[in-house]
Amino acid sequence: MRRKLAAGNWKMxxxxxxxxxxxxxxxxxKTAEVEILICPPATLLALAAASTQGSAVAIGGQDxxxxxxxxxxxxxxADMFADAGARAVILGHSERRTDHAETSELVAAKTTAAWAAxxxxxxxxxxxxxxxxxxxxxxxxxxxxxxxxxxGATAANTVIAYExxxxxxxGKVPSLDQIAQVHGFLRASLAERFGTGMAEATALLxxxxxxxxxxxxxxxxxxxxxxxxxxxxxxxxxxxxxxxALEAS
Ligand code: PGA
Numbered sequence: 001m002r003r004k005l006a007a008g009n010w011k012m013x014x015x016x017x018x019x020x021x022x023x024x025x026x027x028x029x030k031t032a033e034v035e036i037l038i039c040p041p042a043t044l045l046a047l048a049a050a051s052t053q054g055s056a057v058a059i060g061g062q063d064x065x066x067x068x069x070x071x072x073x074x075x076x077x078a079d080m081f082a083d084a085g086a087r088a089v090i091l092g093h094s095e096r097r098t099d100h101a102e103t104s105e106l107v108a109a110k111t112t113a114a115w116a117a118x119x120x121x122x123x124x125x126x127x128x129x130x131x132x133x134x135x136x137x138x139x140x141x142x143x144x145x146x147x148x149x150x151x152g153a154t155a156a157n158t159v160i161a162y163e164x165x166x167x168x169x170x171g172k173v174p175s176l177d178q179i180a181q182v183h184g185f186l187r188a189s190l191a192e193r194f195g196t197g198m199a200e201a202t203a204l205l206x207x208x209x210x211x212x213x214x215x216x217x218x219x220x221x222x223x224x225x226x227x228x229x230x231x232x233x234x235x236x237x238x239x240x241x242x243x244x245a246l247e248a249s
Contacts, residue, residue, distance in 0.1 A: 002200070002225050003159075004034040004035065005036075005037060005159060005226035006035070006226055006227060006242055006243045007036075007038075007226065007227070007233075008229050009090055009228055009229065009233060010038065010062075010233065011095070013234055014234070015043075016047075018040065021234065022051055023051055025038070025236040025239060026051065026055030028240050029057055030054070034246045034247050035226075036058065036243055038059055039088070039090055042062070042084075045061060045081065045086060049085025049086070050085070060089055060120075061078075061089040061090070062093070063091060063096055064076055064078040064080075064089050064110055064113060064117075065077050065110070065113070066109035077113065078114045078116065078117035079116075087120060088114075088119050088122055089121060091107050091110045091114065091122065091123050092111075092124045092148050093163070094126055094165045103147075104144050104146075104147030105147060107147075107148040108147060108148050108149065111123060111148065111158070112152070120157055121159070122160075123159070123160055123161065124163050125144040125163070126141070126144075126167075126207075127165065138185050141182060141186070142189060153198070153202075154202075155202040158202060159202070159205060160202065160203075161205040161207045161228040163228060164208050167207075167208025168208045169209070169231060170208075173209050173214055179218060183206070184223050186204055187199050187204065203225040205225065205228045206221075207230070210227040210228075210232060211232045211238065211242070212242055212245065215227065216248070219249035220249060226246055227246070229242060
């Protein structure tokens with residue numbers, strides 16, 4: 001059976017008081033039938049890892065540097081995230097690709113670094129509105145997947161998140177057919193490169209304006225194995241119903 005994952009991306013949100021939300025979440029989900037991951041800002045990571053111990057909630061990082069250590073002011077390595085208690089790291093998010101001009105080649109280097117540190121790499125891909133409207137969605141995503149994913153990808157060390165750029169933080173969500181098409185394409189592309197066994201076992205997340213009200217329908221799609229959630233992961237009261245919907249799917 002494929003792993004199912006409800007992942008929360010807090011982005012640049014949350015100071016100390018946000019840990020109360022995390023405590024509520026971990027008290028609500030002491031055990032779970034799916035994997036639960038919260039990726040807080042790096043400043044909260046160690047505290048978050050400590051406060052979720054003994055619950056089903058795991059902690060992850062948001063982006064890492066491709067080197068293990070060195071003269072890179074302001075950066076954090078995958079090893080450091082692992083040392084602070086992270087189990088996974090979000091890589092290649094469109095906000096990194098846009099704000100920090102990250103290329104897929106750089107994302108691949110970061111993915112290798114994440115694996116070396118024992119972290120699951122959550123590799124994000126997605127088309128812009130312009131690319132969708134000009135019919136280039138699958139071409140763009142195929143290219144991002146091929147270039148962002150190094151050869152060593154397995155179902156254990158990698159999760160793919162399809163996040164249309166135009167759906168992130170906008171309240172706009174692709175149609176279920178559009179999501180199904182991209183996820184089917186991702187599964188087939190993984191099978192072509194890594195074999196059917198790997199493709200069938202790898203979790204494919206959808207991300208972009210997921211909330212309690214649309215989660216059930218999205219999770220009912222055959223090739224959707226969970227979600228990467230931004231805004232609706234900040235409050236336990238919003239994220240818990242999404243976790244429940246995944247458990248019920
Ligand atoms: P959103 O963000 O759920 O706020 O749209 C998703 C993401 O960027 O991972």
